[in-house]
Every structure is written in structure tokens, then in C-alpha cells.
Amino acid sequence: xxxxxxxxxxxxxxxxxxxxxxxxxxxxxxxxxxxxxxxxxxxxxxxxxxxxxxxxxxxxxxxxxxxxxxxxxxxxxxxxxxxxxxxxxxxxxxxxxxxxxxxxxxxxxxxxxxxxxxxxxxxxxxxxxxxxxxxxxxxxxxxxxxxxxxxxxxxxxxxx
Numbered sequence: 001x002x003x004x005x006x007x008x009x010x011x012x013x014x015x016x017x018x019x020x021x022x023x024x025x026x027x028x029x030x031x032x033x034x035x036x037x038x039x040x041x042x043x044x045x046x047x048x049x050x051x052x053x054x055x056x057x058x059x060x061x062x063x064x065x066x067x068x069x070x071x072x073x074x075x076x077x078x079x080x081x082x083x084x085x086x087x088x089x090x091x092x093x094x095x096x097x098x099x100x101x102x103x104x105x106x107x108x109x110x111x112x113x114x115x116x117x118x119x120x121x122x123x124x125x126x127x128x129x130x131x132x133x134x135x136x137x138x139x140x141x142x143x144x145x146x147x148x149x150x151x152x153x154x155x156x157x158x159x160x
Contacts (some may be wrong), residue, residue: 021060035059089118094156100132100154101139 032145037059056062081087093115112129119125 021064025060031071037062056066086118093118097135097156098153100135102136104133104136 004113012109037056040055054065056065096112096115112125112132116125139153143150143152
């Protein structure tokens with residue numbers, strides 16, 4: 001993620017990206033009106049910390065700057081999402097559920113230990129150990145009878 005974020009602006013400065021933008025402008029000339037720069041407006045004086053006003057010489061530069069800003073926001077949001085301290089715990093919970101669904105547990109303590117920090121105080125751990133054995137039995141019976149066309153649980157997803 002760090003390499004992508006730091007390399008992203010440099011990648012957009014290269015000639016292939018510029019050539020692609022020029023081709024897109026040429027292809028879309030007859031599909032839409034020619035782009036124009038927005039009117040230059042001076043920020044109100046009441047704003048003390050105004051960033052320097054940038055004057056763009058072309059529409060391409062203006063939209064390119066907006067595009068880069070949008071990409072930077074997306075990259076930063078992804079960085080924030082995947083560096084949250086709960087993310088590793090949530091990954092451990094998902095691994096636990098997938099492991100329990102696919103493998104018989106000889107010792108449920110090993111699997112539950114990895115998520116104990118996440119579920120401490122919220123979940124009855126002893127009951128979870130018992131239900132972990134039942135989850136495996138349930139999916140094995142479903143696989144054997146071919147009720148849901150399942151061979152192995154590989155991911156957890158919710159379709160909204």
C-alpha cells in the first residue's frame with residue numbers, strides 16, 4: 001500500500017498517462033461540448049488560511065489535478081481502513097470461522113485463543129467452543145448431501 005500511494009502521483013506524470021488523456025479528449029470531442037475552465041474566483045478575505053490559488057492553463061491540467069486529489073483521498077481511505085487496530089482481530093475472527101467450517105477441531109482452545117481478545121466479555125467462550133464443533137458437523141452434512149452445492153468454505157461475504 002505504501003508503494004502504491006507514493007508511486008501514484010509519479011505514475012500519473014508519465015507520458016503514457018498524458019497520451020491516454022489526449023486520446024480520450026480526441027475521442028470525446030464529438031460526444032460532448034468542449035470543456036472550459038471554471039471562472040477564476042478570489043477566495044473571501046475572511047478565510048485566514050487560504051491555500052495558494054492555482055491558475056490552470058488548460059482544462060486537462062484542471063481535471064488532472066482533481067483526478068489526482070480523488071485518487072489520493074481513495075488511497076488514504078484504504079490505508080486508514082487496513083491499518084485500523086481492529087482489522088487484524090476481524091481477520092482472525094474470519095479465519096476462525098472459515099477454519100471451523102472446514103476442519104474438525106481436535107482442540108477448540110487453539111482456535112478460540114486467536115480471537116479471545118476480540119470477543120472477551122461479549123461472547124461466552126465455552127459455548128463458542130461447543131458451537132464450533134457443531135458448525136463443522138453442519139457443513140459436513142450439507143456437503144455430503146449436496147444441498148447447497150458447497151464443497152469448501154473459502155470466504156465470508158454478504159450480498160446486500
